[in-house]
Amino acid sequence: MKNMTLLEVKNIEKYYSQRQFIFRRKHEIPIIQKVSFSLREGECLGIVGQSGSGKSTLGRIILGVERPTNGEVLFQGVNLYEATSKDKKMVRRDLQAVFQNSYDSFNPKQTIFEILEEPLLNFEHYSKIERQHKVMELLDCVELANTIAQKYPAQLSGGQQQRINIARALALNPKLIVLDEAISSLDMILQKHILQLLQTLQKERKLAYIFISHDLQATHFMSDRILVMQHGQLMEEIQKGQTCQHPVSQELYNAILPSHPRGRNKIRY
Numbered sequence: 001m002k003n004m005t006l007l008e009v010k011n012i013e014k015y016y017s018q019r020q021f022i023f024r025r026k027h028e029i030p031i032i033q034k035v036s037f038s039l040r041e042g043e044c045l046g047i048v049g050q051s052g053s054g055k056s057t058l059g060r061i062i063l064g065v066e067r068p069t070n071g072e073v074l075f076q077g078v079n080l081y082e083a084t085s086k087d088k089k090m091v092r093r094d095l096q097a098v099f100q101n102s103y104d105s106f107n108p109k110q111t112i113f114e115i116l117e118e119p120l121l122n123f124e125h126y127s128k129i130e131r132q133h134k135v136m137e138l139l140d141c142v143e144l145a146n147t148i149a150q151k152y153p154a155q156l157s158g159g160q161q162q163r164i165n166i167a168r169a170l171a172l173n174p175k176l177i178v179l180d181e182a183i184s185s186l187d188m189i190l191q192k193h194i195l196q197l198l199q200t201l202q203k204e205r206k207l208a209y210i211f212i213s214h215d216l217q218a219t220h221f222m223s224d225r226i227l228v229m230q231h232g233q234l235m236e237e238i239q240k241g242q243t244c245q246h247p248v249s250q251e252l253y254n255a256i257l258p259s260h261p262r263g264r265n266k267i268r269y
């Protein structure tokens, strides 16, 4: 089911004020300029662009944690920045995020069980036994052994920590997960495993993703559509299987290195 609109981003602009020199007056620097797009249920939308193009700022605006200067973000029809407390609760359940530095998002004094139990305690009316079952189910979902539940985050590898982050994001059965450089700190083999896991979970749960990344190949693998950003603007939308047309997108695609050096000037889009 990929036809219901889940998210609408309308004419988003974000300015930061910055002083050019110590005694000069502050200037408004545009970081996001007139960005609009929508996302359907169960869809994966990739957002790529060079460093500093505004991807993470846009991600934070979509998550409702960074108010845009202008424009609206509607999640399931609710304006994130004018939501009532009841609507905010719905958004906190249905809209989740996974970031690059998984360890930073944990309380190091909590066990994995406590970390995964926390959203259930805050949002569900489960009994203790039900919470235990649910935590084990979440560990199973991200292909981790139940014995991990008693460990602390520092006792896990980077890949295991990122799986815990994904499991925590899944705990409340969200509709959308914003993945911001979620696999960037992992080695290539682990990246592939996590991407495959994310795809399986997407199919099983009809989840939508916004996949923000520098990595064009991973974004291609995951996404139904890709938005290319530069200087805070959307330059092009590339549908799956289509060739990119815009010079900015072509430059990004040209930067992909083929596995063999002799093929490096023969990239095809």
Ligand SMILES: Nc1ncnc2c1ncn2[C@@H]1O[C@H](COP(=O)(O)OP(=O)(O)OP(=O)(O)O)[C@@H](O)[C@H]1O
Residues within 6 Å of the ligand: 016, 031, 049, 050, 051, 052, 053, 054, 055, 056, 057, 058, 214
């Ligand atoms: N709080 C802030 N105050 C001022 N400028 C900011 C702030 N946050 C981000 N910026 C600037 O906004 C621009 C976009 O940053 P952003 O992190 O969104 O880009 P990005 O495309 O995600 O980059 P990267 O891929 O390197 O993470 C950058 O020039 C950054 O310096």
